[in-house]
Amino acid sequence: MIYMDYCATTPMDPLVLEAMLPYFTRHFGNAASRHHALGWEAGAAVDQARQQVAGLMGARAEEFVFTSGATEAINLAIKGVWETYRHKGNHVITTRVEHKAVLDSCDWVRRRGGRVTYLDVDRNGLVDLDQLADAIDADTILVSIMWANNETGVIQPMDIIGQLCAEKGVLLMSDATQALGKIPVYPELTGVQLLACSAHKMYGPKGVGGLYVQKRRPTIKLAAQLHGGGHEHGMRSGTLNVPGIVGLGQAAELAAGTFAETAQQLELWRNTLESGLLEQLPEVYVNGGAAPRLPHVSNLAFRFVDGAGLLARLNRTVALSSGSACTSGSLDPSHVLLGMGVGPNVAKSSLRLSLGRYNTEAELGTVTKAVIAAVDQLRSVSPLWAMHQDGQDLDALGWGR
Ligand SMILES: Cc1ncc(COP(=O)(O)O)c(C=O)c1O
DSSP, rough: OOEOOOTTOOOOOOOHHHHHHTTTTTTOOOOOSSSSSSHHHHHHHHHHHHHHHHTTTTTTTGEEEEESHHHHHHHHHHHHHHHHTTTTEEEEEEEEOHHHHHHHHHHHHHHHTTTTEEEEEOTTTOOHHHHHHHHOOOEEEEEEOOOTTTTOOBBBBHHHHHHHHHTTTTTEEEOOTBTTTTOOHHHHHTTTTTEEEEGGGTTTTTTTTEEEESSSOOOOOOOSSSSOOGGGGTOOOSOOHHHHHHHHHHHHHHHHHHHHHHHHHHHHHHHHHHHHHHHSSSEEETTTTTTTTTTTTTEEEETTTTTHHHHHTTTEEEEESSSSSTTTTOOOOOHHHHHHTHHHHHHEEEEEEETTTTOOOOHHHHHHHHHHHHHHHHHHOOOHHHHHHHOOOOOHHOOOO
């Protein structure tokens, strides 16, 4: 089985596992235990991991709060800002193409009387910057825009967005779950005050991640969403997951040293895959292909082919997905592709290939051949494909889009 679903999750790097193992058994202390060496050891490991993650994003250790993953970090950021700053205003801005963790947290805000503006994206998945500038008003307390999209890999112009939010004096949060450790992500330089990330997207363990919370000029205050022992400066109570945190730290350090080289290699392979498929199959399009994209991600529409059928034909050869793993059980077309103006049928015919560190060049050929064979086979029994081949305008009939 070839794995090309690295956006869903990554296998753990053996070096990460090695770093974690002693913290399950020998160094099992509670990082909050202040009266014995086992607690101190665990506390020191957490301190080191905090420095490692902060280092990856050019932040200070005290600016990073550990959580159970990006979902929790995003909930903490959006709900925490809302509860802390709603006396200043009741308006939150986000985009239509965010991960469900952001969309559902914004929905939570709406249910509490907040106003949420959902920005459109263009055909390539990029935020409309004029619409963003127009949307910010005196009541806006938070803008939440993802760094890179989990379905298409499209990277938003965070520098410009950061500048705009700074000029208007509103907080900017970014879901950088797919971007951190893959491309340069420096929140302070970019003007991002809150940034969510997750270990299992960068060769670390599942169930751990965190939130960068700017500490200077100004210090951002967040209302806790988990209450209890007051861990993480009161922002996130609960005994720290020391082995997981050690794993996140190690994964961050490894990423800091390798991501530029890895990105170069994966971009080359991703482009090889795309050009192989585009050259050998008609009616294939790269969703978001004209925008800046994460180097390892490709979202391809195979028109006149049902994406679910295609996945079923391929799943013994290659692990792929139709988009987000969280919504992969759903038969609805992707909200990200619909948000980009892709028609529902084309959205349903789209697949995401995401490459990673453990792919090999030989796998590219195998996957290209398998996809071509599966698409050819599905089209050979598709009445819509036959009609298209006969020159009928299916778009005019409303079936092609
Ligand atoms: C863009 C994005 N945000 C948030 C998440 C949620 O991350 P986690 O699995 O750490 O909760 C994911 C993971 O699927 C993601 O891709």
